[in-house]
Amino acid sequence: MEKVCIILAALIFSSIYSLKLSKKFNIPTLIIYLGVGMLAGSEGFGGIEFDNAGLAQFIGNLALCIILFSGAYNTDIKEVSAVKKEGLALAFAGVFFNTVLVAVPIYFFTPFDFFGALLFGAIVSSTDASAVMSILSFGGLNIKDKVRGILKLESGTNDPMANVIIILLINIIKLGNIGIIQGLVFLSLQILVGAVAGFIFSKLTVKFINKFEIKMQELHQLIILGSILFTYGFTNILKGNGFMAIYILGITLGNTRLSYKRNMGRFFGSLSWMVEVGMFVMLGILVFPSRFLAIWKLGLAVSLVLIFLARPLSVFITLSKSGLDKREKLFIAWGGLKGAVPIVFATFPLVEGIVNAELIFNLVFFVVLLSVIFQGMTLPFASSYLGLKETKSKVFEKGDLENLEYFEESLVKVKVRNEGEVAEKKISEIGLPKDILLILINRKGKHILPKGDTVIETGDELYILGESSEEIENYITKALETINSTDEKQQA
Incomplete structure (x- = not known):
């Protein structure tokens, strides 16, 4: 017990210190936490044995709920409303195009069959909100508001779409009798039921808080935490997408007048940070780095296809009518960082016993590492080179009331x-x-x-x-x- 407490304390302190390293050397915090996990794993100095994909998936899903809610709750609807068409187009159509564009070369040049290639493409199609925000916010990268808004909205909303496609493809692989119409209906219902459920549960949460007139902010935080868990679980029972419901819940509550609203944003921001660190470390422990030796060539080839072909093409196709210029599209393509979300999604095939599931997991992990290192560390240079770095300081900024305590x-x-x-x-x-x-x-x-x-x-x-x-x-x-x-x- 004592050793566990010391290890947890060390992780907390190291995660805080990693913010300084991230800002100084443009290293995404994700890579640091994954590295800590790999060092703590069975093939590292820690020697911790952990290969339970089911438990990792369960913990990862809960962590994603908190992270997704926190990001949505702290999103000002006014900030993203001007780019909602572009952001949502990338979140839905962009994920579909990216899935197909990755799947084609995977199908022809790897051991995967057609649906296995599509499954891999869907897993790596979503950008990671944590990875993106670690660069845009904590990394101090100041880019033009329009491009920033598109990246934030896309990274926060494309996880549900990718999750739905992954679930559909796993069902097709296991059952083999799902037609195109049935698949489209499944996709539509998952998104629609998730969105409606999230909105309804957000209104019920506000009514519950207002009706009982609870004056303790700690109880408000517990109520909303309970609402997150209930919304995710009940939406899945209704055959909707729980992640979509969580995002709608968060963005609705975050843009509703509530008591202790600012303090709740800070609370869930801290909670999100804590579960994020834990999730990244856990995923680092779950992987066996020695297995990268057998797949590094394939992993490198897949990463190059994803970074230089699939992602740019999906962005340019999706945003062809957006009015954005070439420089803005290029930066959005380059800013599509992968992170913990694809790794968590890669545990789904493992749990379901899909053919080549272990290869999918190791490839996804390898791709994420290269994406975070290569794209994440060069984003500041890309913003300067493309002329998208914001040089003017804002005259007005939102006030921070902490100094008025x-x-x-x-x-x-x-x-x-x-x-x-x-x-x-x-x-x-x-x-x-x-x-x-x-x-x-x-x-x-x-x-x-x-x-x-x-x-x-x-x-x-x-x-x-x-x-x-x-x-x-x-x-x-x-x-x-x-x-x-x-x-x-x-x-x-």
Whole structure:
């Protein structure tokens, strides 16, 4: 037990330090975590024996739910709305084209049969949100908003499409009697049921939170965590795609007015980071590096086909009518990083006992390593070479309220009583001292920015800021006896 705790602590500290290395040397954090896992595995210094593909798939799916939800929750719908056509086209049509373009050479030059080649193509077709964001955000790569938005939207939404195609192909390989019409219906229902289920469960989650009026942010976090697990599981029972439901759940909740919304974003961001590190290390332990010696030539050839042929062609075909210029399309093609998602998807054939499943897994792992190293480390150069690096600093940026935490002891929430003289008066008429500010009014769930001519109504909750909470309470007691200040202090 003690050794496990020390190992976990070392992983946490090393993951934080790896951010600094990632930014300094343009090394995607994914490659560091996978490397740690391989070193900790049975063929590394750690000697940890782990070859349970079923358990790895289970843990990987749960981790992907958290990572996918966090990315969607922290996505501003306004940021991606301008590029929704391009991003969604790459997420759906782009995945299909990429699958076919990879499958053709795989079928003719490898041991895979037709559907096995398609299965491999589908597994490596999705870009990885974690790998992309580790470069765009944590790596400090500042590119033009339009291109950034397309890459973010694509990487967050193409996993469900790839997952659906993989499930369909595995069923075809195992059952062998699924027709084209039946397959298209399956694909459509998976996506549609997943999207509708995610939207419905997001609305139910908001109603649940609002109905019970829970004031503890920790319970809000647990409610949403429970909603993630329930949405994924129940959507799969309904024969929908759980990952699609999770993405819709996250982006809907993230763009809905909720209490403690910013803190929940931070919580799920931290949780996502933790499960991401654990998942990458686990996948690194699962692989046997010595087996790369037998497939490195084939792996290199497949990687070159994917990076220089399939991905660029799928991007240019999909975005042919988008209005993007050649430089932007080239960068989007180069920015299609692979990551943990294809590796998790590569465990599906292993669990289902598909022919050549072990070869698929090792090839996918090898392709991911080359993609992350080769493409990930050269993205900053590519953005500069193609003239897409943003050189102008933004005049306005979203504020970070963490630096205002010291105000939390100086912020008091009070409620206006119906028998008081303050009710039905303008703010300018109640004589607030200069060193006390009324910063917000909550009126039946609607937030109002107060002005001098704003009329205070009975039942309003007033958020008052001063030098200290004691100063505000003294003022309320002496000068505003018409306000019921028995409510608790509001933690900012």
